[in-house]
Amino acid sequence: MSNDSERFNQQLINIFSRVSGGSCSTVSALAGGIIGQELIKSVSFKFTQLNQLLYLDHSEVLLISLPNEEDCKHHGCRYDAQIAIFGRQFQERLGKMNYFLVGAGALGCEAIKNYALMGVACDTNGLITLTDMDNIELSNISRQFLFRPWYIQKHKSKTASVASQTINPSFKVNSLMHKIGIETEYIFNDSFWNSLDGVQTALDNVPARIYVDEKYITGCIEWYRRLFEDNFVNRIKQLLHNYPSDATITGDVSFWSRKNKFPKITPFNKDDIQHLQFVGHAAAIRAKNYAINVPVELN
Numbered sequence: 001m002s003n004d005s006e007r008f009n010q011q012l013i014n015i016f017s018r019v020s021g022g023s024c025s026t027v028s029a030l031a032g033g034i035i036g037q038e039l040i041k042s043v044s045f046k047f048t049q050l051n052q053l054l055y056l057d058h059s060e061v062l063l064i065s066l067p068n069e070e071d072c073k074h075h076g077c078r079y080d081a082q083i084a085i086f087g088r089q090f091q092e093r094l095g096k097m098n099y100f101l102v103g104a105g106a107l108g109c110e111a112i113k114n115y116a117l118m119g120v121a122c123d124t125n126g127l128i129t130l131t132d133m134d135n136i137e138l139s140n141i142s143r144q145f146l147f148r149p150w151y152i153q154k155h156k157s158k159t160a161s162v163a164s165q166t167i168n169p170s171f172k173v174n175s176l177m178h179k180i181g182i183e184t185e186y187i188f189n190d191s192f193w194n195s196l197d198g199v200q201t202a203l204d205n206v207p208a209r210i211y212v213d214e215k216y217i218t219g220c221i222e223w224y225r226r227l228f229e230d231n232f233v234n235r236i237k238q239l240l241h242n243y244p245s246d247a248t249i250t251g252d253v254s255f256w257s258r259k260n261k262f263p264k265i266t267p268f269n270k271d272d273i274q275h276l277q278f279v280g281h282a283a284a285i286r287a288k289n290y291a292i293n294v295p296v297e298l299n
Contacts, residue, residue, distance in 0.1 A: 015059055018066060022084030025117035027058060029110075062086070078168075079119045095123030098195060102180050102212055103202035104132035104156040109146040111200055112160050116168040123172075131176040132157040180208050193218070213292045220283040220292070225268070228279055232266040239263060 034054070041049045067087025074080045075088065083091050097120050101111055112130060115121060121128045136144075136151050136159060146163040147156075161175040178184045193215055203209045245262060247255040256262045269275050284294045 023081040026114050094120045096125045097197045099128050100196050100199045101130045104160040106143045107202035109144045112164045116164040116171040121172045122170040128173040130157045131178050133179045217287050220286045224279045224282040236263045236265050
């Protein structure tokens with residue numbers, strides 16, 4: 001076995017050992033849904049049951065640098081199983097998140113339930129803002145599991161919020177009954193959007209989904225503005241810290257000779273057209289990857 005294979009296997013064993021010591025509510029919900037579906041098939045004799053290996057791999061959600069043992073130890077709280085995978089610091093960040101959930105239907109109920117179980121916005125500074133202008137209908141009960149027959153004609157957002165706080169009393173949620181669109185920009189203004197850590201759309205309304213997506217062209221610009229800072233400032237500073245101008249290699253030869261050119265830290269300059277083009281064009285590419293309409297000036 002090669003050294004590369006040995007390193008790969010060691011990393012694989014490390015990851016598997018880490019996740020086997022904990023559990024995540026979202027993965028449990030997925031597995032439970034599949035098991036429930038197969039049980040119904042079995043007792044109803046309808047549809048074909050799974051007759052093959054089902055492999056689920058969510059290792060991409062783990063941090064590149066796994067948390068240490070101290071960070072993952074139990075603290076006697078309801079999130080210990082999740083902390084065992086992601087670490088205490090990650091759990092604390094979840095608790096402080098400020099998220100906007102648009103829609104409290106089938107997808108919205110699943111999302112807000114998962115937020116409550118995972119401890120998202122369960123810290124003093126965290127908050128989930130949920131909006132849905134609809135009331136609960138009889139047809140919703142079979143697939144929107146936070147609702148019950150006695151909730152019919154009550155507001156979806158308020159009912160889903162109360163149900164999620166029953167799951168986790170520490171859950172911070174602000175329920176609204178506003179439509180998302182141009183007519184409510186006096187409520188969902190720039191200050192509101194800029195205060196968010198993220199947005200999840202749980203909508204079957206295409207115009208509303210497009211509206212929310214278009215709001216996040218700003219997020220694409222911010223993402224590549226940070227990338228500019230990372231590539232042309234932060235990484236170069238780190239490189240120069242490791243290899244200053246007088247650094248030498250074997251034979252007392254300057255490190256910055258031959259093919260190694262001494263780099264220059266380049267802070268972002270809003271008056272430099274090349275800097276603006278880098279951020280603008282890169283943001284347009286990212287937006288198109290997510291089917292977000294791109295303003296003409298970025299194309």
